[in-house]
Amino acid sequence: MKIRTYTGRVILYLIAACALTGCKTGNSEERIPEAPAAVTVWHSYNALAKIKFDQLVMNFNETVGMEKGIVVDSQGYGSSEELSDALYDSANEMTGSDALPNIFISYPDSAYRLNEIAPLVKMETYFTEEELAAYRKEFLEEGIWDGTDSYRMIPIAKSTELLYLNRTDWDRFAEETGASMELLRTWEGLSKAASMYYDWSQGKAFLGINSYNDFAVLSAAQAGEEPYDEKGGFHYSRETAKRAWDAYYVPHIQGWYRSSVYNQDGIKSGNLIAYIGSSAGASFFPEEVIVNDHETYPVECEVLPYPVFKDGGNYMTQRGANLAVFESDPVHEAAAVEFLKWITAPEQNVKFAVSTGYLPVQNKALDSAELVVEYVEEENNPEAVKLGMKAAIKAMESGIFYSRKPFKGSYERNAVFSESLADRTSRDIMELEASGADYDDKLHKFLSEENFEAWYQSLLIEMDGGANEQKD
Numbered sequence: 191m192k193i194r195t196y197t198g199r200v201i202l203y204l205i206a207a208c209a210l211t212g213c214k215t216g217n218s219e220e221r222i223p224e225a226p227a228a229v230t231v232w233h234s235y236n237a238l239a240k241i242k243f244d245q246l247v248m249n250f251n252e253t254v255g256m257e258k259g260i261v262v263d264s265q266g267y268g269s270s271e272e273l274s275d276a277l278y279d280s281a282n283e284m285t286g287s288d289a290l291p292n293i294f295i296s297y298p299d300s301a302y303r304l305n306e307i308a309p310l311v312k313m314e315t316y317f318t319e320e321e322l323a324a325y326r327k328e329f330l331e332e333g334i335w336d337g338t339d340s341y342r343m344i345p346i347a348k349s350t351e352l353l354y355l356n357r358t359d360w361d362r363f364a365e366e367t368g369a370s371m372e373l374l375r376t377w378e379g380l381s382k383a384a385s386m387y388y389d390w391s392q393g394k395a396f397l398g399i400n401s402y403n404d405f406a407v408l409s410a411a412q413a414g415e416e417p418y419d420e421k422g423g424f425h426y427s428r429e430t431a432k433r434a435w436d437a438y439y440v441p442h443i444q445g446w447y448r449s450s451v452y453n454q455d456g457i458k459s460g461n462l463i464a465y466i467g468s469s470a471g472a473s474f475f476p477e478e479v480i481v482n483d484h485e486t487y488p489v490e491c492e493v494l495p496y497p498v499f500k501d502g503g504n505y506m507t508q509r510g511a512n513l514a515v516f517e518s519d520p521v522h523e524a525a526a527v528e529f530l531k532w533i534t535a536p537e538q539n540v541k542f543a544v545s546t547g548y549l550p551v552q553n554k555a556l557d558s559a560e561l562v563v564e565y566v567e568e569e570n571n572p573e574a575v576k577l578g579m580k581a582a583i584k585a586m587e588s589g590i591f592y593s594r595k596p597f598k599g600s601y602e603r604n605a606v607f608s609e610s611l612a613d614r615t616s617r618d619i620m621e622l623e624a625s626g627a628d629y630d631d632k633l634h635k636f637l638s639e640e641n642f643e644a645w646y647q648s649l650l651i652e653m654d655g656g657a658n659e660q661k662d
Contacts, residue, residue, distance in 0.1 A: 230262075230264070347551065454467070
């Protein structure tokens with residue numbers, strides 16, 4: 191569902207801005223002739239993030255926009271998927287679709303396929319080299335496509351995946367079993383800890399994973415492989431696939447992991463003591479475990495870096511959308527970019543990012559962990575948010591943000607790749623739970639090498655019609 195924000199004062203802003211300024215843009219070499227520029231932005235922020243974003247839009251209109259003759263009108267959608275579909279329909283001029291906005295928030299795969307239909311502005315047209323260099327390199331590189339040096343997106347706020355732990359119950363478990371926190375650094379150690387916990391707790395799951403989407407491609411990167419070549423060819427070795435299988439499928443089918451959309455609820459109910467989730471969702475970590483209607487107890491939160499494979503690359507997830515601008519005319523393009531520069535400048539960006547649990551995007555802000563944490567404190571965030579922000583910044587010191595390169599068809603193919611193992615896991619768990627007296631035999635079958643090989647071959651066929659390069 192799309193949500194239109196305030197528009198009633200747009201005309202007043204336009205009239206006042208034109209009267210006051212002669213309608214110049216933020217670029218001293220450009221002028222907005224005769225009339226001021228009204229630009230639209232479509233986004234998919236919700237809840238607090240939407241409130242904060244809309245406040246920034248209003249702030250821009252009442253200050254820089256008023257001065258320079260620019261008015262921004264924002265329109266929100268319920269989810270990134272809904273926004274992506276709406277943009278795609280508008281780009282294809284589908285019946286009933288709205289006109290394309292000037293600015294939109296997007297992930298690389300979605301922006302790439304849009305660019306094939308409705309070209310996007312090359313940001314170096316309006317940004318100087320110094321201005322572009324101000325952004326964290328890995329964040330900015332998400333907007334470079336097709337082997338060119340052109341930037342078609344500017345980052346606005348980023349997040350990464352972290353491991354959240356109920357430290358209260360972990361300490362009790364560790365004291366009785368000797369489990370070390372070091373186990374939680376790697377996928378192999380995490381699986382071992384989960385197995386120990388399953389036995390110690392008499393059958394409780396240890397971990398939930400909020401999003402499989404990043405695990406698929408990141409497992410390959412950590413193992414030293416790039417699953418896609420420059421032309422989009424899929425290359426996923428049997429060895430790497432088996433490591434991913436052992437890290438995800440095996441613990442789930444054994445009952446050591448149990449993942450859902452909101453694994454924070456598993457912490458709250460005491461059915462999990464850890465989950466992997468976004469740094470932007472730290473505020474949802476519960477402060478207590480509810481045993482039943484009459485019994486609760488407080489828990490402390492511990493936040494750790496995203497796990498890596500033993501001897502693998504220290505890659506971490508890079509999440510969070512970017513801003514892009516559709517080509518139109520120099521007046522509206524310049525006005526749109528003026529807003530992009532303003533909203534991603536540290537003065538605005540740190541407050542927006544931190545208040546919503548995201549990381550700011552410019553080096554000036556990221557290099558000052560004290561400044562970021564200070565804003566976290568000012569926002570009166572829950573303790574988990576403070577810990578999450580500190581953990582994310584610390585992880586950045588040694589970790590490498592992984593950037594997926596979009597290519598023709600990557601939007602659709604990444605959906606297949608990211609869902610294949612998760613779907614196989616869910617299907618087999620359902621079959622196992624319904625197996626009754628045949629449970630042990632069915633479990634043995636699912637854990638067999640033959641079952642892995644069947645999934646691996648089906649993935650190759652799904653991804654490339656069976657014409658993939660197989661590396662042994």
